[in-house]
Amino acid sequence: MHHTLRGGLIGCGDFANNHLNGWRDVDGAEIVAVCDLDGERAQTAGERFGIEKVYTDAEAMLETQSLDFVDVVTQVPSHRPLVELVAGYGVSVICQKPFAPTLDDARAMVVACKRAGVQLMVHENFRWQRPVRALKEAAEKIGDLFFGRIVFRNNHDIFTNQPYLATDERFIIYDLGIHLLDMGRFLMGDVNRLFCHTQSVNPRVTGEDTATILLDMESGGSCVVEACYFSHLEQDVFPQTLIHLEGTKGSATLGVDYDLVLVVDGEASHQSVAPEPPVWASEPGVAIQEGVLTIQQHWTDCLREGGEPETTGVDNLRTLELVFGAYEAAASGMVFKTDRALGT
Numbered sequence: 001m002h003h004t005l006r007g008g009l010i011g012c013g014d015f016a017n018n019h020l021n022g023w024r025d026v027d028g029a030e031i032v033a034v035c036d037l038d039g040e041r042a043q044t045a046g047e048r049f050g051i052e053k054v055y056t057d058a059e060a061m062l063e064t065q066s067l068d069f070v071d072v073v074t075q076v077p078s079h080r081p082l083v084e085l086v087a088g089y090g091v092s093v094i095c096q097k098p099f100a101p102t103l104d105d106a107r108a109m110v111v112a113c114k115r116a117g118v119q120l121m122v123h124e125n126f127r128w129q130r131p132v133r134a135l136k137e138a139a140e141k142i143g144d145l146f147f148g149r150i151v152f153r154n155n156h157d158i159f160t161n162q163p164y165l166a167t168d169e170r171f172i173i174y175d176l177g178i179h180l181l182d183m184g185r186f187l188m189g190d191v192n193r194l195f196c197h198t199q200s201v202n203p204r205v206t207g208e209d210t211a212t213i214l215l216d217m218e219s220g221g222s223c224v225v226e227a228c229y230f231s232h233l234e235q236d237v238f239p240q241t242l243i244h245l246e247g248t249k250g251s252a253t254l255g256v257d258y259d260l261v262l263v264v265d266g267e268a269s270h271q272s273v274a275p276e277p278p279v280w281a282s283e284p285g286v287a288i289q290e291g292v293l294t295i296q297q298h299w300t301d302c303l304r305e306g307g308e309p310e311t312t313g314v315d316n317l318r319t320l321e322l323v324f325g326a327y328e329a330a331a332s333g334m335v336f337k338t339d340r341a342l343g344t
């Protein structure tokens with residue numbers, strides 16, 4: 001496939017603006033149609049991004065457009081019906097996170113895409129932030145990793161743009177912890193067991209807004225994941241993820257303002273690995289917006305060159321299992337054991 005790929009986008013809400021801006025910068029693909037149940041939203045997105053074909057029904061878009069892929073940017077309840085619909089038309093599909101409300105729904109989407117012979121990628125973009133890629137590269141130099149700490153703590157108001165986050169039963173692990181757990185897997189490999197403690201601190205929020213998760217990695221290492229949206233700190237660094245890794249030869253630390261500190265054999269060096277955001281990005285979310293563009297370029301390259309995306313639907317089963325496992329562990333007070341055969 002070496003022509004410019006033709007994409008359709010479903011769900012023209014808040015976050016879709018980042019996807020649509022990103023698609024304009026991607027080499028090798030363009031969005032030729034947008035769809036939203038809310039006709040005004042679809043129309044606004046079409047006008048803003050110069051996309052002529054505007055739909056309020058996903059099936060009508062698939063019937064009338066010849067598409068190479070569809071980008072699903074709706075909230076989680078519609079993911080399974082939409083992914084199955086797109087796969088049924090023999091079209092490859094990207095799905096936003098959280099991929100599914102249950103592992104059974106996620107498995108069903110994987111099966112539908114496999115049967116249809118189409119690619120399926122979950123839009124898990126935090127691991128595509130430049131600082132995180134730079135940390136991964138640095139980690140190659142510090143020997144065998146035996147410890148990690150992944151921290152996302154701030155008091156940023158995310159509820160104005162995403163009001164559902166304040167009212168959903170499940171909040172911080174499902175919406176944000178999912179990125180941190182995916183980065184834990186990206187940096188340190190798969191997980192054997194986990195333990196989790198959750199807290200609901202902010203009275204405005206229905207679900208848990210604080211989670212502390214201990215991962216026992218398959219490699220034998222351990223990793224602590226901390227997430228909190230009610231941390232009153234001197235410097236609020238939203239949306240920076242602070243990550244510290246220790247290996248048998250040194251350590252690599254992604255600190256505040258993207259200062260990457262590498263210690264190898266006792267020698268320390270500093271490097272700035274700040275995002276290189278696209279022109280349309282705006283503070284404070286530039287790191288996330290950069291990751292959106294990078295993952296969409298990755299998807300396009302994979303589709304055009306016949307490669308497999310990093311965060312396929314099958315891969316994401318393992319991230320999702322950690323999310324649901326964390327809730328299970330928090331509720332039961334017991335350790336959650338992962339299923340090594342998952343996705344095979």
Ligand code: NAD
Pocket residue numbers: 010011012013014015016035036037038041056058073074075076078082096097098123124125126161162175288
């Ligand atoms: P939103 O509610 O603002 O937008 C979703 C849109 O989808 C709405 O306009 C709705 O009308 C439309 N929609 C729903 N079902 C549809 C259907 N069947 N056909 C057509 N349109 C349909 O939601 P949002 O805040 O933009 O979030 C969307 C997704 O993006 C969520 O899963 C969220 O978790 C995710 N998200 C990811 C990131 C990230 O990757 N870093 C950041 C923010 C949000």
Ligand code: 89V
Pocket residue numbers: 158162175176239288
């Ligand atoms: O990136 C996200 O998934 C967002 C936020 C940073 C607010 O958690 O939902």
